[in-house]
Amino acid sequence: MIKRLRYFFRLAITIIVVISISFGLIGRLSAQQVAISHPLSALTEAEITTAVSVINREKTLSEMAVFPLIALQEPDKEEVLNFTPGKLFKRRAFLIIYERSQNKTFEGVVDLTSKTLSSWKEIPSIQPALxxxxxELANQVVRADPRWQAAMRKRGITDFEQVKISWWAPGVLSEQEQKTGNRLCRGLSYYKGKHWNYYGSPIEGVVATVNLNTGKMATLIDRGKVPFSEENWDYDVKSLGKLLSPLKALKILQPNGKSFQIHDNEISWEGWKFRYLMHPRSGLVLYQVTSKDGENVRPVLYRASLSEMVVPYGNPEPTWSFRNAFDVGEYNFGLLANKMELGKEIPENGLLLDAIFANEQGESYKMPGVIGIYERDNGMLWKHYEYNTQRNDVRRHRELVMTMTVAIDNYDYSINWIFHEDGTLEVQNELTGIVLAQGTAAEKSEDNSYGSLIAKNIIGVNHQHFFNYRLDLDVDGKANSMIEMNVNALPIDEKNSSGNAIALVETPLIKETAAVRDMDMKHNRKWMIVSADKKNALGAAPGYMLIPEGNSRFFPVEGSKIRQRAEFATHHVWVTKYKPSELYAGGDYPNQTQPGEGLPKYITDDESLTGEDIVLWYTMGVTHIPRSEDWPVMPIHRVGFKLAPRGFFNRNPAINLPE
Incomplete structure (x- = not known):
């Protein structure tokens, strides 16, 4: 009898477990605890599949429906800050759905735990990323169009397969294009011939605009025949012939292993700890950056990301003036990440990490080796030589670098987050790739105020690159304030008879509209976010200081359409009170956007910045006047900034590093 009871008890337990697994009651918890250890863990392939299946179950989508973006719906900030290991948490996915036949865009949020659709709304009058x-559709449309074919024949091109078409978001729209509201893209033609580097042979003056909703050519501009370069601009070994003699081998070795640790998506190194995600739009995003100060773990930054880019070209010709690429929002910067190689993009001692994304059909896939992390030497960190005793104290400077690279048509970028042993966090962008070329009849230099002749029949057009970073700093907690620091040379008076006095003036920026600021070299201007309720050992508020490096002003003038669309680039610093929905400096949907989106709209309520959870937005720019040395591939150009502690530590935090 007892044996029978035991048998039926075990059978009942087995049935309960099977039913629970079938209905997702068990397995969900274990999967979350084992595979997904933190609210900010990256979406898994299974979660992406679940999110798409819920949308397809709950909504009737057409065959033309696509998913421009699928990403983690970031959890509530308070939930993340209060999370402890083992604690249950919600998992949600954010999806953008575009119905091309209806020209409608929807946003959906799927609860991955309950497998239900928790939010669904149409976003009117916008266009998601291309x-x-x-x-592929636009290629078919243009190649079949008699007007484009005639333009090619006019230039002696009869084999249309030798033409490569490069597709751009439409940029600045005409009045007629604005009225229709159609989804557009513009195509630039290049002669490929026998060479793979077709960017050296632009078919100048021809721009095709395609209506992606109707699948038809909207307009074709042909400004007349211009000679294109027929030289070979390939730059592989075969094309270049004899190469320079190689340098002797330089090896970077760590015989005792790496000094950083990775658990899930959390990285620890030299007192730093942070999480990372690869976002399909923003690329590499950092979360919950903390610094260990003795036995205390102190928050520095909650979230940091590249928010938007804009690349305005400075030629007013109709075939050029629309070229103002918003590379983050118009093309999904993160999805354009490249697979890297050890010993190439990152040194041999590095580590390559993968990312999980979803394609436009909603299918998950793995992108291997798109995140790189490595340690490097950067010379001396600090030194003092004592003459009397000949004592020499010096420490080497080790850095931890986390990087990604992207190719956006002709240009290549790398985004580098650099952690220093002295408590500084640095951002360094690297620009390289191929200058966007303009065809010309000129074979030698001539007057051209919009660009420079960089090779025979090739002009490099003057242009700019502007990057905006969203930095949600939480310096010793969320209660922060913003201070601007200006250095003044004081006039000669009774207190300053020698005229050598240098004074620092600190000015609180107490409202959002007052915190729209620009660099000023005359006053060595910098900005600092400080704790509003903490004091250091000297009685001052601990802070982190924004130290700009190279920068530029935005040259498109007042009244220009690109200035209205990219208003975030017209100032170097913006500060806003934290709102989780405010993530992008150029607005949520910059493709074919209206003026004034993003930061200008975020500050209209003019919130207080005193003792609040605030976000610092920094815009840095590069003005590129091309030179012959930039051709056919541009050497790396670097631009960046630093977030450095000021009063955050009571002494040099790297003073006790071992030799």
Missing amino acids: LNSEY
Whole structure:
């Protein structure tokens, strides 16, 4: 009898477990605890599949429906800050759905735990980022169009397969294009011939605009025949012939292993700890950056990301003036990440990490080796030589670098987050790739105020690159304030008879509209976010200081359409009170956007910045006047900034590093 009871008890337990697994009651918890250890863990392939299946179950989508973006719906900030290991948490996915036949865009949020659709709304009068399938559609439309074919024949091109078409978001729209509200893209033609580097042979003066909703050519501009370069601009070994003699081998070795640790998406190194995600739009995003100060773990930054880019070209010709790429929001910067190689993009001692994304059909896939992390030497960190005793104290400077690279048509970028042993966090962008070329009849230099002749029949057009970073600093907690620091040379008076006095003036920026600021070299201007309720050992508020490096002003003038669309680039510093929905300096949907989106709209309520959870937005720019040395591939140009502690530590935090 007892044996029978035991048998039926075990059978009942087995049935309960099977039913629970079937209905997702068990397995969900274990999967979350084992595979997904933190609210900010990256979406898994299974979660992406679940999110798409819920949308397809709950909504009737057409065959033309696509998913321009699928990403983690970031959890509530308080939930993340209060999370402890083992604690249950919600998992949600954010999806953008575009119905091309209806020209409608929807946003959905899927609860991955309950497998239900928790939010669904149409976002009117906007266009999401361009998609690969649309490039294919536009190619077919243009190549079949008699007007484009005639333009090619006019230039002696009869084999249309020798022409490569590069697709751009439409940029600045005409009045007629604005009225229709159609989804557009513009195509630039290049002669490929026998060479793979077709960017050296632009078919100048021809721009095709395609209506992606109707699948038809909207307009074709042909400004007349211009000679294109027929030289070979390939730059592989075969094309270049004899190469320079190689340098002797330089090896970077760590025989005792790496000094950083990775658990899930959390990285620890030299007192620093942070999480990372690869976002399909923003690329590499950092979360919950903390610094260990003795036995105390102190928050520095909650979230940091590249928010938006804009690349305005400075030629007013109709075939050029629309070229103002918003590379983050119009093309999904993160999805354009490249697979890297050890010993190339990152040194041999580095580590390559993968990312999980979703394609426009909603299918998950793994992108291998798109995140690099490595340690490097950067010379001396600090030194003092004592003459009397000949004592020499010096420490080497080790850095931890986390990087990604992207190719956006002709240009290549790398985004580097650099952690220093002295408590400084640095951002360094690297620009390289191929200058966007303009065809010309000129073979030698001539007057051209919009660009420079960089090779025979090739002009490098003057242009700019502007990057905006969203930095949600939480310096010793969320209660922060913003201070501007200006250095003044004081006039000669009775207190300053020698005229050598240098004074620092600190000015609180107490409202959002007052915190729209620009660099000023005359006053060595910098900005600092300080704790509003903490004091250091000297009685001052601990802070982190924004130290700009190279920068530029935005040259498009007042009244220009690109200035209205990219208003975030017209000032170097903006500060806003934290709102979780405010993530992008140029607005949520910059493709074919209206003026004034993003930061200008975020500050209209003019919130207080005193003792609040505030966000610092920093815009840095590069003005590129091309030179012959930039051709056919541009050497790396670097631009960046630093977030450095000021009063955050009571002494040099690297003073006790071992030799």
